[in-house]
Amino acid sequence: MDMKLEVVVLPVSDVDRAKAFYVDRLGFRLDADFAVNDGYRVIQVTPPGSGCSIIFGAGVSESAPGTLRGLHLVVTDIEKAVVELTERGVAVEGPFRDATGVFHHAGTTDRVAGAHPERRSYGSFAAFGDPDGNSWFLQEITQRAPGR
Structure with missing residues (x-):
């Protein structure tokens, strides 16, 4: 049975700043930006050539911003x-x-x-x-x- 890592959830404090960093600075592809309501926004980006995407936003992670390592x-x-x-x-x-x-x-x-x-x-x-x-x-x- 194949198991493919699809998404990593990234804890961030400022969604727009993170979007600018990952899309504009790193050149990740912007796959989605769904602003559902004031407390829930999901952004998905994908590194060039990767099969795994990154999700960040508001209301998507219980982890403190900046705590994902490695x-x-x-x-x-x-x-x-x-x-x-x-x-x-x-x-x-x-x-x-x-x-x-x-x-x-x-x-x-x-x-x-x-x-x-x-x-x-x-x-x-x-x-x-x-x-x-x-x-x-x-x-x-x-x-x-x-x-x-």
Whole structure:
């Protein structure tokens, strides 16, 4: 049975500010903007090339704004992605890798500046946050395991 991640709900404090960040700054596709009533508005956006969308708005999450951590956006060229986001006005940390050569630690523990020296898939990262402080990572993957 296939199970596909379809939507991630993102807690934000200012819906219009979040919409401007994700659509105008990051270049996510605007799929929907439904203002149902004063306390309920749903916005859905999708990262370029992604099958999973992001939903945020008013009355869609019980989590405090800025509390979502560690979301990953996969890119095929970490350095190019950092340049593109920086040119769009996004403050990006990286590229970096973990000293262990594996997945990055929580926070900034064992972070080493620069992409993985061999540019090994799953080994290079960058980080940025949205206006509320929800945190995102870019992860470079150029080759996946067979069957993925």
